[in-house]
Amino acid sequence: MVMKRVYNFSAGPSVLPEEVLKIAADEMLCYQDSGMSVMEMSHRSKAYEEIIGAAAANLRTLLNVPDNYKILFMQGGATAQFDAVPLNLMKNKKADFVDSGIWAAKAIKLAKKYGQTNVLASSKDTAYDRIPELDPSKFDPEADYFHITMNNTVAGTRFYKLPDTKGVPIVVDMSSYILSEVFDVNDFGLIYAGAQKNMGPAGVAVVIIREDLMGECMPVTPELYNYKINYESGSMLNTPPTYTIYILKLVTDWVARMGGVAQIQKINEKKAAMLYDYLDQSNLFKGRVAKDSRSMMNVTFVMGNEELEKRFVAEAKAAGLVNLGGHRIMGGLRASIYNAMPVEGVAALVDFMKKFEKENK
Numbered sequence: 006m007v008m009k010r011v012y013n014f015s016a017g018p019s020v021l022p023e024e025v026l027k028i029a030a031d032e033m034l035c036y037q038d039s040g041m042s043v044m045e046m047s048h049r050s051k052a053y054e055e056i057i058g059a060a061a062a063n064l065r066t067l068l069n070v071p072d073n074y075k076i077l078f079m080q081g082g083a084t085a086q087f088d089a090v091p092l093n094l095m096k097n098k099k100a101d102f103v104d105s106g107i108w109a110a111k112a113i114k115l116a117k118k119y120g121q122t123n124v125l126a127s128s129k130d131t132a133y134d135r136i137p138e139l140d141p142s143k144f145d146p147e148a149d150y151f152h153i154t155m156n157n158t159v160a161g162t163r164f165y166k167l168p169d170t171k172g173v174p175i176v177v178d179m180s181s182y183i184l185s186e187v188f189d190v191n192d193f194g195l196i197y198a199g200a201q202k203n204m205g206p207a208g209v210a211v212v213i214i215r216e217d218l219m220g221e222c223m224p225v226t227p228e229l230y231n232y233k234i235n236y237e238s239g240s241m242l243n244t245p246p247t248y249t250i251y252i253l254k255l256v257t258d259w260v261a262r263m264g265g266v267a268q269i270q271k272i273n274e275k276k277a278a279m280l281y282d283y284l285d286q287s288n289l290f291k292g293r294v295a296k297d298s299r300s301m302m303n304v305t306f307v308m309g310n311e312e313l314e315k316r317f318v319a320e321a322k323a324a325g326l327v328n329l330g331g332h333r334i335m336g337g338l339r340a341s342i343y344n345a346m347p348v349e350g351v352a353a354l355v356d357f358m359k360k361f362e363k364e365n366k
């Protein structure tokens with residue numbers, strides 16, 4: 006079979022490290038001495054317990070997760086967390102939010118069912134082209150938590166500075182941020198992230214929760230969404246997405262081999278700078294968002310001409326650079342350059358953009 010891999014700029018599910026895919030392929034028919042694929046294995050087997058244990062241990066090491074934080078693997082993606090977080094944490098029935106993108110807005114919409122959602126700031130009016138300014142006087146000291154989306158996958162923005170919430174725990178959606186750069190887990194009460202960007206295939210969400218925040222969920226909380234019960238069951242309340250977690254283990258092994266998150270961050274900074282530097286001097290392509298809010302993972306840009314944008318996406322695809330169209334709601338163009346996108350892929354994209362610009366002056 007002739008096989009040529011493309012440079013895949015998809016926002017998620019997204020590119021995985023080739024090395025990881027090769028290991029998975031080698032182990033597809035027979036995982037170590039088990040005589041079977043990981044997919045065929047009981048989740049209660051010793052071999053699988055080692056895999057899920059290693060996946061959690063890898064995350065703990067790579068993210069420097071303190072002992073008083075628990076790591077859970079849950080199903081339903083990040084979207085399930087939009088319900089699970091208020092169900093578990095909204096004791097006083099109110100929380101503060103920042104509306105910085107369509108996923109943040111979805112988190113707010115779903116949390117409304119459980120209590121008061123105070124939106125402290127929003128950039129919706131400017132098509133989410135920035136992280137909105139936060140006024141500290143608006144913070145509610147009685148709020149159960151303060152929710153943000155660390156990196157806005159669709160808009161291409163991210164938080165650079167966390168506010169001082171005066172002890173109110175920060176809950177953060179890190180779906181398109183986790184493992185891309187170093188951060189301090191202690192800054193947050195709860196972190197959640199869907200796997201399908203920097204951690205593996207779709208099918209699992211990682212939740213990192215400070216232990217004192219577990220255990221006071223609303224009585225109606227479905228058992229599958231209950232953090233404490235999930236923790237006590239070792240993320241094995243029911244059959245977990247075994248293969249997804251196995252790939253997550255392989256991806257986190259790969260991050261460790263790359264030198265850890267600090268090294269990955271350096272590469273990510275280089276890749277993002279290559280694209281943004283070009284966008285800043287291009288006469289055809291323009292960055293979509295404010296410079297001080299630029300995402301390192303999802304670079305959004307426009308040409309101001311829909312026809313030309315469509316042609317760009319099609320011609321790029323023919324050149325092996327795929328999934329460069331913007332989100333169906335936002336339009337424009339987007340290059341998602343997660344950890345597994347090699348520097349060569351970004352270099353190829355910038356070269357292609359230069360050529361396209363020359364041809365379309």
Ligand SMILES: Cc1ncc(COP(=O)(O)O)c(C=O)c1O
Pocket residue numbers: 016017081082083084085108154156157158159178179180181199200
């Ligand atoms: C920041 C963010 N939050 C939440 C989601 C929803 O994730 P899921 O499809 O895993 O539920 C996405 C999906 O792209 C996302 O980018």
